[in-house]
Amino acid sequence: xxxxIAIVEDEPALRENYSAALARHxxxxxxxxxxxxxxxxxxxHLPDLAIIDISxxxxxxxxxxxxxxxxxxxxELPIIFLTARDSELDAVSGxxxxxxxxxxxxxxxxHLAARVAALFRRIDALRRxxxxxxxxxxxxxxxxxxxxxTTWNGAxxxxxxxxxxxxxxxxxxxxxxxxxxQLMDAANVVLDDNTITSHIKRMRRKFQQIDPAFDAIxxxxxxxxxxxx
Amino acid sequence: MSIRLQLLIVALTTLVLPWAGxxxxxxxxxxxxDSQEKSLLASADTIANALSAQPQRVFRDSSGTLxxxxxxxxxxxxxxxxQPLLDGYRDDWSVGGNPTSLPTATGYGARVLAGSTxxxxxxxxxxxxxxxxxxxxxxxxERDRFDRVDLTLQRPDGTQESYFFGTSAPGLIAAQSIVKxxxxxxxxxEEPRIQAFWLQTAAGYHVEARIPLSFVGSQLWVEAEDGxxxxxxxxxxxxxxxxxxxxxxxAGLDELLSTFIRDGTRATVIDANALKLGVAGNLSAxxxxxxxxxxxxxxxxxxxxxxxxFPLQSSAPDRLGGNSVTxxxxxxxxxxxxxxxxxxxxxxxxxxxxxxxxQTRGAVYLEQPGDQLLALRDRAVTxxxxxxxxxxxxxxxIMFGFATWISLRIGRLxxxxxxxxxxxxxxxxxxxESAGSDEIGDLARAFERLLAxxxxxxxxxxxxxxxxxxxxxxxLTIVRSSLDNLESEGLRDDQRRFVTRAREGAQRLQSILxxxxxxxxxxxxxxxxxxxxxxxRELLSSAIAAYRGGFPQSxxxxxxxxxxxxxxxxxDLIVQLLDKLIENAVDFCPSAGAITxxxxxxxxxxxxxxxxxxxxxxxxxxxxxxxxxFEQRQGRDDxxxxxLGLYIVRLVAEFHGGTAVAANxxxxxxxIFTITLPLI
Numbered sequence: 001x002x003x004x005i006a007i008v009e010d011e012p013a014l015r016e017n018y019s020a021a022l023a024r025h026x027x028x029x030x031x032x033x034x035x036x037x038x039x040x041x042x043x044x045h046l047p048d049l050a051i052i053d054i055s056x057x058x059x060x061x062x063x064x065x066x067x068x069x070x071x072x073x074x075x076e077l078p079i080i081f082l083t084a085r086d087s088e089l090d091a092v093s094g095x096x097x098x099x100x101x102x103x104x105x106x107x108x109x110x111h112l113a114a115r116v117a118a119l120f121r122r123i124d125a126l127r128r129x130x131x132x133x134x135x136x137x138x139x140x141x142x143x144x145x146x147x148x149x150t151t152w153n154g155a156x157x158x159x160x161x162x163x164x165x166x167x168x169x170x171x172x173x174x175x176x177x178x179x180x181x182q183l184m185d186a187a188n189v190v191l192d193d194n195t196i197t198s199h200i201k202r203m204r205r206k207f208q209q210i211d212p213a214f215d216a217i218x219x220x221x222x223x224x225x226x227x228x229x
Numbered sequence: 230m231s232i233r234l235q236l237l238i239v240a241l242t243t244l245v246l247p248w249a250g251x252x253x254x255x256x257x258x259x260x261x262x263d264s265q266e267k268s269l270l271a272s273a274d275t276i277a278n279a280l281s282a283q284p285q286r287v288f289r290d291s292s293g294t295l296x297x298x299x300x301x302x303x304x305x306x307x308x309x310x311x312q313p314l315l316d317g318y319r320d321d322w323s324v325g326g327n328p329t330s331l332p333t334a335t336g337y338g339a340r341v342l343a344g345s346t347x348x349x350x351x352x353x354x355x356x357x358x359x360x361x362x363x364x365x366x367x368x369x370x371e372r373d374r375f376d377r378v379d380l381t382l383q384r385p386d387g388t389q390e391s392y393f394f395g396t397s398a399p400g401l402i403a404a405q406s407i408v409k410x411x412x413x414x415x416x417x418x419e420e421p422r423i424q425a426f427w428l429q430t431a432a433g434y435h436v437e438a439r440i441p442l443s444f445v446g447s448q449l450w451v452e453a454e455d456g457x458x459x460x461x462x463x464x465x466x467x468x469x470x471x472x473x474x475x476x477x478x479x480a481g482l483d484e485l486l487s488t489f490i491r492d493g494t495r496a497t498v499i500d501a502n503a504l505k506l507g508v509a510g511n512l513s514a515x516x517x518x519x520x521x522x523x524x525x526x527x528x529x530x531x532x533x534x535x536x537x538x539f540p541l542q543s544s545a546p547d548r549l550g551g552n553s554v555t556x557x558x559x560x561x562x563x564x565x566x567x568x569x570x571x572x573x574x575x576x577x578x579x580x581x582x583x584x585x586x587x588q589t590r591g592a593v594y595l596e597q598p599g600d601q602l603l604a605l606r607d608r609a610v611t612x613x614x615x616x617x618x619x620x621x622x623x624x625x626x627i628m629f630g631f632a633t634w635i636s637l638r639i640g641r642l643x644x645x646x647x648x649x650x651x652x653x654x655x656x657x658x659x660x661x662e663s664a665g666s667d668e669i670g671d672l673a674r675a676f677e678r679l680l681a682x683x684x685x686x687x688x689x690x691x692x693x694x695x696x697x698x699x700x701x702x703x704x705l706t707i708v709r710s711s712l713d714n715l716e717s718e719g720l721r722d723d724q725r726r727f728v729t730r731a732r733e734g735a736q737r738l739q740s741i742l743x744x745x746x747x748x749x750x751x752x753x754x755x756x757x758x759x760x761x762x763x764x765x766r767e768l769l770s771s772a773i774a775a776y777r778g779g780f781p782q783s784x785x786x787x788x789x790x791x792x793x794x795x796x797x798x799x800x801d802l803i804v805q806l807l808d809k810l811i812e813n814a815v816d817f818c819p820s821a822g823a824i825t826x827x828x829x830x831x832x833x834x835x836x837x838x839x840x841x842x843x844x845x846x847x848x849x850x851x852x853x854x855x856x857x858x859f860e861q862r863q864g865r866d867d868x869x870x871x872x873l874g875l876y877i878v879r880l881v882a883e884f885h886g887g888t889a890v891a892a893n894x895x896x897x898x899x900x901i902f903t904i905t906l907p908l909i
Contacts, residue, residue: 011703017710024717084702086746088754105706106739109713194754197801201759221804222772222779 002028003120006047008038008066009082010057014105018051018082021109022116035062039069046074049119051112052099054083054090064097071098078119082107088198101161103189111188118161122148138171139229141216155210162187163203166196170217170227179224200225232639233632240628243621250613258606262577262599266564269494269579269595274562276489276496277581277593284585287479287498287506297502297548300332301472302450302464305504305547308478309344309351315401317428317435319353326546328355330462331451337460338433339453345477350445352438354378354453361429362456364395370407370415375456378436380404380423381466381473383446389466390444392420394436399429404438448473476500476547482507490595497594498583501558503548506591512576512598542567542576549594553580557592560584566599575599638662638669642676649680656684698746705742709735747873755884758799762909765794765803765835769828772807780815788827794835797909798885806881807839809874810902814841817900833908834887840901845893854891855879882906 005027009015012033019029030047032038034057042050050070056062067079081094081102091102100119103112125147134146140153148164150157159167169178169186178186180196200217207214218228280287297303307324314321319328319342328340338357343350356378364375377395384390392404404423410416425438450473452463464472482498486509490496495510543550556563557580564579576596583591641661649657658680663673712732720728766789773787807826814824822842829836846854855875875889882889887906894901 011707013707014703014710017707017714020714021710021717024714084699084706087750088757105702106743109710109717194750194805198754198757219800220771220775221768221800222775222807 002026003049004028004030004045004047005116006038006042006050007031008033008035008050008052008056008063010034010053010055017109018112021113025113025117027116033057035059035066038066042070042073046077048123049078049080049116051080051082051116054081054085054094064093067094067097067099076123078123080115080119082112086195088195091195091198092202095160099160107189114188115161118148121146122161136168136171138174138227139216140211141167141171143168143171152207152210152214157206157210159203159206162189163199163206166199167203167217170225174227174229177220177223177226182224232636233629236628236632236635237625240621240625243624246617246621247614250617251610254606254610254613257609261605262566265577265597266566266579269577269597270562270564270581272490272494273564273579273581273593273595276486276595277562277583279489280485280498280583280591280593281585284583284590286485287482287583288500288590297474297476297504298472299329301469301474302332303472303474303476304329304341304343304449304451305476306350306478307342307344307547308483309346312346312349313344313351313437315424315426315437315439317399317426317437319435319437322351322353324546328353331453332464333462335460335462337453337455337462339462341451341463343449343475345442347480348442350440350442350449350475352380352436352440352451354436354438354451355433356436356453356462357433358453358455358460359431359433360457361399361434363397366397368417370417376434377454377456379450379452379454379463379465380438380440381448381450382440382444383448383466384444385446387446391466392423393417394425394427394438396427399427399434401426404440445475447475449475476502476504479506483509486510493597495596497549497596498591499549499554499558499594500591501589503550503554503558503592505547505549512596537568539566539568539575542569542578551578553578554592554594556580557582557594558589560589569598635669638665642669642673646676649676650683656680656687658684692749694745695749698742701738701742705735705738709739744873748876751873751877752880755799755802755880758802758884760797760799762795762797763800765796765837765906766790766828767793768800768803769807769826769837772804773826776807776811780811782820783815783818784821784823785811786823786825788825790828790830794828794830795909796835796885796906798906799881802881802884806878806904809878810839810904813874813902814839814843814900817841817843819843822899830908831905834905835908837904837906838901839904840894840899842899844899845897846891846900855889878902878904 005022007015007018007022007029009018009031010033015031015033019031023029030041032041052063052066052070054061054063056066059065063081063083067081070077070079079099081090081099082105083090083094083103084105086104086106094102101115103115107115125144126149134144136143136145142151143164144150145168148161150159150164150167165187166183169183183196200219204214204217207216216228218226220226297305305326307322307326310323311321313319322342322344324342324344326342328342331339331341333339340355342353344353345351356376358376362374362376364377365373375395377393380392380394382390382392390406392406394402394404396402402425403419403421404425405417405419407415408418423438423440423444425436428435428437448466450464450466450469452461452465454461466473479498486496486498486507490510492510493512495508495512497508498506500506540551551565551567553563553565560582562579562581564577567576567578568574569576575598577599578594578596580592580594582589583593638661645657645660649660651657658677660673660676660680662669663677664670665673709732712728712735715728716725769787769789773785776783777785811824811826818824818841824839824841827838827840829838855878875891879889882904885906887904890903892901892903893899
């Protein structure tokens with residue numbers, strides 16, 4: 001059964017391009033130009049995944065509002081922000097509103113497709129029984145590669161897709177230093193150095209909310225980061 | 230010239246106040262002088278009129294219209310306060326005058342002085358005759374020659390009597406007269422009532438004689454004659470019948486006069502010959518305030534009325550002179566300022582004629598010291614001077630303070646204007662003094678408006694890059710996503726070539742755009758950075774080790790202090806700063822060159838030097854290297870350079886409260902970047 005993806009994007013050319021690319025990957029696509037039409041459609045029928053731009057026509061923050069409303073309709077629906085905005089603040093706001101990922105428009109279509117696929121995989125994996133084979137364990141940390149879920153001391157850590165991939169890349173080879181480029185590649189994103197830094201910071205904070213003594217992600221100045229057990 | 234100096238000079242114009250005060254004081258003095266003259270003249274007139282009414286109390290006799298003439302042997306008879314001792318000396322004569330010379334045709338020197346008490350007329354005669362010719366003891370008046378002084382007296386009854394003084398030995402003698410002897414022979418007879426003392430001195434001889442006033446009429450001829458030769462001085466009654474007249478002061482006139490005058494004024498009555506008939510009062514009454522005269526005299530020095538043009542007082546002990554005396558004797562009252570004997574003394578003199586029967590017979594002459602007036606004037610001037618000087622000083626101080634305040638305000642404004650646009654291009658919008666309600670406040674507000682407009686413009690320019698990059702991103706994404714789609718359509722190889730080319734172009738465009746927006750992103754992320762305490766030394770060692778791996782062709786040297794160097798800040802940002810500095814150094818360093826990173830601890834700061842071999846920084850770039858989007862480097866690669874690197878370095882340094890400076894190495898062999906970071 002085809003997955004339904006909703007694209008809410010006010011720029012027609014982009015809308016069509018994204019639509020075409022994802023359609024090629026076998027998804028059924030519905031596109032909306034603004035928050036109002038999108039919301040009307042969502043109230044009738046929820047898609048399997050929503051890709052939302054932040055500024056929609058005359059609403060500069062329309063995407064945020066839409067995300068909030070959508071999250072109210074469904075707690076599980078995966079939401080990806082895809083926006084020309086690249087500021088730290090926007091990314092934080094978006095993720096805080098419950099988006100699963102925050103992508104800038106620099107992302108290439110193949111990368112976008114990969115993300116979408118990953119999110120669907122995560123959802124599918126959650127619905128299936130546990131599959132121990134895919135699980136990485138590093139001390140208190142366990143990463144379920146299939147479900148894209150992370151736990152620390154048994155408690156779930158809610159990471160965005162990008163963050164998950166970064167933790168995954170670090171924890172797979174503990175002690176090995178991963179530089180920023182490697183982390184970006186692992187997460188299938190193009191980010192500048194500061195954004196990686198703030199991602200790392202945010203991840204540490206999420207872990208520290210569960211365990212204040214957490215310091216497994218170590219900065220190696222001038223090189224990058226590594227996972228220490 | 231500073232405003233302060235200008236206003237100070239303006240304030241000095243208040244010095245015109247003391248000057249005006251001086252002018253006023255001078256006019257005041259003139260007016261006072263006039264009024265003093267008038268009042269003294271009125272006094273003189275009053276006294277003269279009073280005396281005119283009783284001429285018998287003023288003039289001893291009614292004759293004597295002939296003037297006083299020393300050439301005729303006329304004598305002024307000084308009033309004597311006490312009886313002199315007959316001893317040949319005149320130091321017990323209380324008289325100011327000196328003996329008057331007797332007229333002589335032969336050069337024989339003889340002088341005479343006359344004085345009187347109530348009962349006697351005294352004569353003092355000096356004769357310059359060093360050779361004493363004694364009177365022979367057995368005198369033959371016709372034949373014998375000896376040093377002698379002849380006196381001819383006109384008695385009050387009009388008869389004339391002749392006497393002579395001569396002696397065989399100095400000492401007390403009596404006058405002698407020649408009488409006809411029984412045998413028709415002259416002989417000398419002593420007149421014991423006329424006593425004299427003959428004193429022989431080195432220069433000649435003195436004769437001090439005493440004659441009862443009852444012997445003395447209005448004339449007395451005195452003649453001195455040498456005992457040898459023809460030396461002779463004086464007059465005799467036969468030759469000069471109208472000579473030898475005696476001019477007496479008037480008895481009782483002094484007392485009469487003293488009833489008219491008050492202290493500090495001297496009144497003198499003179500006869501038509503200007504000879505003094507009576508004197509009363511004195512000038513020595515101290516004017517009040519004379520004590521501080523010394524302190525005030527300096528004012529006089531440059532502002533007093535010029536007194537040097539005043540005539541000197543001409544006054545002899547026996548007679549008076551001067552314009553007022555002349556005028557009064559001509560029948561006209563007159564007042565005049567004269568200078569006294571001491572040059573500083575100013576005297577006001579006034580004279581009024583005394584007349585009887587329509588004829589001017591004498592004058593009253595009043596003198597008053599000008600000191601009182603001067604003292605009065607000086608006191609006024611001193612007060613005026615002190616007050617105006619005080620006022621001037623106050624004005625100058627106030628002006629100076631005001632000017633200082635104004636120039637301080639302007640200075641503050643100027644400093645604020647100078648530093649309104651900071652080295653980082655940020656504009657300070659608030660100006661000092663803008664709350665002022667005056668022109669300086671207006672100026673400050675005008676500056677503020679100007680800066681606000683400038684700031685808007687700068688802000689616009691500053692955000693232009695970010696906005697542009699944001700706005701261009703969507704169309705670029707359309708292009709790139711279209712290319713992505715196109716590639717998925719299954720292209721021929723020749724078509725794919727063009728797509729690849731288009732993609733490369735889009736890629737470059739994208740990197741330009743992200744560089745344009747990078748400054749804003751960096752600023753934002755730096756703003757959000759968290760501060761922790763960390764060891765700079767450890768960070769440096771780890772980072773430099775990483776760079777050695779990253780730039781294997783460069784020779785990196787690290788020098789750090791031996792103990793940990795803790796600072797408070799964001800280690801990630803410091804690493805970013807290092808990244809940029811090392812990248813920059815590697816870019817400019819020739820392949821064989823070295824890059825030295827040195828950390829030093831100074832007072833209050835850690836100083837990080839990153840120096841490299843290579844070309845020096847061109848002079849024109851100094852101070853601009855750390856600006857955003859400023860880049861000038863000789864092209865080495867085709868990567869777009871937007872000069873964000875050093876801008877980030879500066880932002881990070883400033884975030885830590887430090888500074889970033891670039892300079893050339895002293896040896897000219899490269900550049901040195903210096904970052905200071907404050908200690909915790």
